[in-house]
Amino acid sequence: MKDQLLQDGKAVGDRMSRVDGRLKVTGGAKYSAEYELPGLVHGALVGSTVAKGRITSIDTKAAERAPGVLAVITHLNSPKVPGFAAKSNPDEPPAIGQPLRVFYDERIYFNDQPIAIVVADTLERARHAAGLVKAQYAAEAHQTNFEANKSKGFLPTQARRNPKSAQNDYTRGQADGYQSAPVKLEAEYWHESEMHHPMELQSIIAHWEAADRLTVYDKVQAVKGTQRAFAKDWGLPEQNVKVIATFVGGAFGNGLHNWPHETAAIIAAKVTGKPVKLMLTREQMFTMVGYRPKTWQRIAMGATKDGKLVGISHDSVGQTSTYEEFTESTVQQTRMMYAAPNVTTRYRILGLDVSTPIWMRGPGEATGAFALESAIDEMAHLIGMDPLEFRLRNHTDTDPEKNRPWSTKYLKECFQAGAERIGWNKRQMKPGSLREGDWLIGYGMGVGTFGANRGAAKARAALLADGTVLLQSATTDIGPGTGTAMVQIASDALGLPTDKIRFELGNSLFPQAPSQGGSSTVNTVGSAVNDACLALKKKLQELGGASFANVQPEQLTLADGQLGLKANGGPRLSFADLRKANNGQDVEVTVESKPSGDARQNYSMYSFSVHFAEVRVHTMTGEVRVTKMVSCADAGTIVNQKTAGSQMSGGAIGGIGMALTEGAVIDDRYGRYVTRDLASYHVPVHADAPPVEVFFVNKPDLLVDPLGTKGIGEIAIIGVAPAITNAIFNATGKRLRELPVTPDKVLLA
Template sequence: MPLAWYSPQPERQEIMNEAFFDKKEYKPLDRVDGRLKVTGAAKYSAEYPLPNMAFAVLVGSRIAKGTIKSIDSKAAERAPGVLAVISHLNAIKVPGYQPKGEHPSEPSTNGQPLRVFFDNKIVSNDQPIVAVVATSLEKAQFGASLVKIQYTKEQHKTDLEANAGDAKLAASAKKNPKSPTADYERGQKDAFESAPVKFEAEYVLPTEVHNPMELQSIIAHWEADNKLTVYDKVQGTKMTQKNFAKEWNIPEENVKCIATFVGGAFGNGLHNWPHETAAIIAAKQVKRPVKLVLTREQMFTMVGYRPRTWQKIQVGATKEGKLVAINHQSIGQTSSYEEFTESTLMQTRMMYASPSVSTRYRILPLNLATPIWMRGPGEATGAFALESAMDEVAHAIGMDPIDFRLANYTESDPDKNMPWSTKYMRECYEEGKKRIGWENRKLKPGEVRDGEWLVGYGMGTGTFGANRNSATVHAELDKEGNLVMHCAITDIGPGTGTAMVQIASNTTGIPTDKITFHLGNSEFPNAGLQGGSSTVNSVGPAVLAACNALKEQLITMAAAKGNSAFTSAKPDDLMFDKSELQLAGKSAKTTLADLFKQNNIEKIETTNESKPDENRNKYSMNAFSMHFAMVHVHPFTGQVRVKKIVCCADAGTIVSPKTAESQMIGGATGGIGMALTEDAVMDHRFGRYVTKDLGDYHVPVHADVPDIDVYFVNKPDLLADPVGSKGLGEIAIIGVAPAIANAVFNATGKRVRELPITPDKLI
């Protein structure tokens, strides 16, 4: 059924009307870099063959807190092929490492990242404290095994629950009362206490580790004393360039970061980590390029993780299913030296029409390495608690969970008190119900069986900001009709190059096989991080602007050569048709070859920046997801099988349908891991992970992943950006874990509030 606008302002209605008459729909396209990847031609960070390469291996601390008493490196230094053994005792001084003040590679606003080889202090287990550099990887590994270290141990703290009383308000919240981490109050403060139906529960999400296929790696090469090139696995080449320029006190233009291909990243590349600086120090000291690749075990301790988080929710409602109040508290862990925060409670503030909402976010410093944002950062964690609690309240009232959510549907953002730019969640509810077979669900748990298996249905919703940053694209069009574009943005797996090629082709009419998009190099025009579901929303408009600028040049060239039909033409009027340039609705045409020959040129080029506009101050802009799950649970063994997942997304324009579907499937797979398998278990006696490889830390494999049905509303949001995209990467996972948890409850009547849902919790 048609959706009503919320208080439509004239400019929004006009823009949205234009959106529904898009002249060319985006079609599925194979990945433009797919052949390079499957044939092995794609070069990743550790695969560049530089001459005279050396190899570094890191030695990590075996205690969680204390100081280094001594380092015996003599045997390692005498080992064959060893070039250097580097520690705080002999490492060159990094200009950006000041005894006081902040390290320049700063992901948050408070504290400072770990300064590798800076002093003898130990703040977490497996903290990198020695680098052995040798002429081969094997020789470096052998040398590292010979290093003997003695410590002075101190009492460490790694247990969140045992130390929850020490949790504190983040410094960012103290500085800014409007920060997402600040205490929040809306409506009546004690509304929960007087609610006719009251529900209260605690939820725990364990530590999760990113574990992408490609290990974190870097090749550091000092081409001169003040000129550095790094081949680095990062999610932002410009950020890395800026950070290392500050760290080494050299001009930004003297630092080059190359990350053409990235073998998966879920947030661990959003920060520059100690191992990168360790490699740069090593390269400086041995005066050779140095390659450093972390081991899988080091991926658990040196490059961030989703922090273990405790949450408590109180939900008050009427017996008819109207929300009265939601109180949501959260404690997440951080390191002892740096404050890491995330938006765990933001979805609670704005997802449902509750007149009273209270949120309290705290962080707990522990003797662990700093966490980092992991796919669906914060929101995925908070959604597990919120969406589980919504299901629990619906069950207590005796109401269908979807009906309960619809009874509290928001037609505007209650947090910001602003209209949504677009919101099509009702369509997601209806389509998801139909595709999962919601009519087969029973209100009473345990009522549906398939042979000896209990069958359950569940759903969970998610949202994430339709973020947009400035970005710049350089584009060149030659006389053969080949379009080449450059931008510094990276691609961690979603198919950024493919999406940009499709936007360019859609805008110009140039066939996709004649368009090339070069990325992943800091020498290319500026772009931000690939993170926060902002890439298509940011870089896409810059591609659009560059293509339109090229078309303007062509129109000017054609008009100057006496073709009067082109005199008043606009970029939207001009399209390529094979070798011809045509004007919409007119018989006027010319060939690109003739036009270039007449003007005596080989190519035209342009550089265009696209920035967010003032619309972002008038509307609340979010992408939305809804995930449905059907599970089978064995009543005697407690085994859970996810039999089907339906993912519905209101993500604006879907510019690359094939890779977008893969994004949703990947997010749902991560959600299965969150719900059923992933748990970084720590032995708190030693502050050391027990699960430190893929043999013990379980990620979903093919057998765990069922049929995943993906549905996109695919209605553009041209208020968010000129392409109409609202972002997809985060909402692909937000809401999946609670959907599965809710389905398990519907199958068994057993509510698991601490993930993962393992058989021992069900039998």
């Protein structure tokens, strides 16, 4: 991809390096477990050894006598969390039911559920003592076998209560109308649970600064949401809870929920009167911070012999826990991606004796796209048509679900660019036609989409004494380079060089911002930063007095320590004079930015992607190697070509894991995961990652937000897995419908 470099002095679109890059690579960035507080002590969790039942006794004496131990807390002696006394509001998102109330009672809902926390003066002593805690259980028959219980899937409670819920059954045209088509297929697809394993383990330092004042250094994706949750749990005013998450060492949705270990640490800090650090082990990441749920899907599809879709039916059952209903948008893409007159979707969830799932990058849509895009490829093969041509014949110029025009849609441009770059012309219609030695070569593609969402956010902008501008907003950065993008947006809005702008985030004391999730941060917080910068210029204009009375704010720029006109000539005032007019104080504004309701009611707003994969499959071993990928995105204005490209390539590699390596294995006899570390649960490594070529259409969508951005994070992975499995079919003639595609499945297919 040819770099799109700085044009007309604009920072947006530049390949700017991360503003926090040096801090991160030199170790100067502080993550949640790296803060040093006076009197800091360490916590270690004890997990249950049964999947369902109740604790009949728990022996903590040996642990309490162990060296350095300050406290051993269980349901028998834990202070009661005020917010645990009543059930959560059942209408409150994100889930129906009660999130696990740690140390609340003797009930066990899943294997490795926290039943105790040991606090000691060192980590080693805490973990040693945790191993001395012994519990006895009245075990009950548990159910963790998805296949055996699939028929027990039920309509989510929120769908039963609200007829307009997106989780309700959906019909366009005739129900199961695919049956009238001359060419039909029916296929089932399985997807194993994928676990959250970012580089940084989940961790928290909890510190009660006073009886009614709590500070936490926490790995979260929503500092304001976490502040609200803990304030509610402990009956505190929100301003009495401070949440710090300045740096996050990777997250893909695991930081969007507040988990039992966080409350366990807060309880431990309350009991000991000391700051308590708790970091999960890699093994505990499998059971305590959510996962992409195991899912079954059935696609039934019908088409005419000349390649026009007649109908699609999409049924799905997704795993959840017995104590909390987790839902996601597995069938959403089927409703709106293709011009099928008859579409039926049915979504169900299945409660098992496991911990609650949570969103994972491309939540629901990535899972649903595996089934839909695999079926599209299979139908194209059945009618003897190129899969790209089949998609083009069923392309939609308006949203068929909502009957609205798209705000923008440049998916065809993505098709063309990706096909050229992958060498789609080398693909053979007959599977197994391309071969080099023992390797079969194949090409596949998959399409992805995700809502171009925008919420409300606030940002503070201040011109400081040293001539720099400070921006603040309570968002987080889980890896995409949020701070860098905000600096670029501010640079364009102010006319100030990027090295004169600083963006601070990850602190609940800063102005309100939503969680970083759902591909909406640049759309939401970026709009607030842009508006705050424009408001700052307007305030400086007012301080400038008569000299700038008849000037539009967009004509103004901050450069060389002065407020002036973008055009040469005209009045100029130094920052020092402007501060003097402001009584010697920093010039500061705080602005809230909200989306337009009219635009969202009249247009459908989505980002789109298409992924192309070249694979090689070894005829003797069944090994699959992805040798090249091309990922193309219609994501509106691209603020930073470098970090956006990194997001897309990272999503492609995550999709390789989804397709080929990642899948949790549970021993249903004990309800316990067999895959409990990164030796048995395989994530893609460097050897699995091919060159990923990225292409952006880079055309603005000004209906979504004033910057024209649409979001990248989710579409980077949605559609990758089916692109790979479709390529495997093209190479071998074997249709693989169960993820991950391991060598044994290839050989036995």
